[in-house]
Amino acid sequence: MRNPVKELIAALTLAFIHNQVQRARHAQTQEEKERLEGEAVQAFLDTIKLFELEREEVFRYFPFTYLDTFPPEFLRKLSMALETFNSGKDSLG
Numbered sequence: 001m002r003n004p005v006k007e008l009i010a011a012l013t014l015a016f017i018h019n020q021v022q023r024a025r026h027a028q029t030q031e032e033k034e035r036l037e038g039e040a041v042q043a044f045l046d047t048i049k050l051f052e053l054e055r056e057e058v059f060r061y062f063p064f065t066y067l068d069t070f071p072p073e074f075l076r077k078l079s080m081a082l083e084t085f086n087s088g089k090d091s092l093g
Helices: 004-024 028-052 054-060 072-090
Strands: none
Touching: 004 028, 004 054, 028 054, 028 072
């Protein structure tokens, strides 16, 4: 069952990610773009850690239909970060 508090925090996180990605698209430098996208990816991972979400739960709170609206290059970064996070988690458990 989905938790309404987690849903709210996930929605706020998605809004933050969306804002950072938009700002990154208009960044003046590559460094600024990478920093903004890095902050967005970190917010995504921090929320997953906070909720202690298992791999199959991530897309309940972060629906792919919404994530799919991000630019493909950012979506790849998000996907790679999630895979790296999950592999590190799997090796610990």
